Amino acid sequence: MLDQPTDVAACASAPLAGGLDVDAATALAQTLKALADPARLRLLSLVAGSSTGEACVCDLTGPLGLSQPTVSHHCKVLVDAGFLTREKRGVWAYYAVIPGALHTLADVLGSAAVPADGRAASTARA
Amino acid sequence: MLDQPTDVAACASAPLAGGLDVDAATALAQTLKALADPARLRLLSLVAGSSTGEACVCDLTGPLGLSQPTVSHHCKVLVDAGFLTREKRGVWAYYAVIPGALHTLADVLGSAAVPADGRAASTARA
DNA sequence: CCGAGGCATCGACAGGCGTCAATCTCCCAG
């Protein structure tokens, strides 16, 4: 299978123009970047696994082994990325996972995972 | 480094011990971090959308607008994360997406995203 | 009204990561 001597221009001829455009890739990367952190993954898991489905910052600092400002920062990132909701009740701020947020992301990744043969991915709108 | 929880027992009684453990979270975060980059997302998309399902580095530098070392670096990251395969044929190195890699990741995220009603993913499924 | 406590914000620091220029290695063509 090494018979493309004349077609050596394969490297330069294929336009390869498909795929996500720059801003779509940037947006998806930012969403993924919000999850690409052990502390935030564990934080999400703790909140999701809570008996009431929500947790305040002081509940998370212990299990996570992080300081209160750091936990607050991670919560803000996850809220900003659309994975958590923040509800201030009295002195405490309760965070809860947004149902379907992770599933939506999983669906985007799964739909992009069908290369099949006819360039299925392309612009897989979010 | 690892501090010992002094058991402040602040506001809630729930110990919140569930969730992913540290190493699982770290591993998943590392996989996600490999995808959390616009250049790598577009690279994957370009390779997956290629007519032959594979592409060499010199095919990617143009569409990505990145230098050859940078593209090679991103390819290495994706190969290391289990999203791409590398096959050296002659002078060129052809990269192809591993079928099911993205789907597996999507499945992990999706399964963790089903809190159903109470606690869901991870441990303690009663 | 005043003290206490939870949380967000600020400033600072260290580490990681993306990027490129320069260089090296390897393989093929002649």
Add this chain to the structure above:
DNA sequence: CTGGGAGATTGACGCCTGTCGATGCCTCGG
């Protein structure tokens, strides 16, 4: 055997980010 080209590696630089201590805000209890 020699030249050329593709790709990987190295070193350096700058930006981004995770982390913490200190501090301010805001709400509740007394």
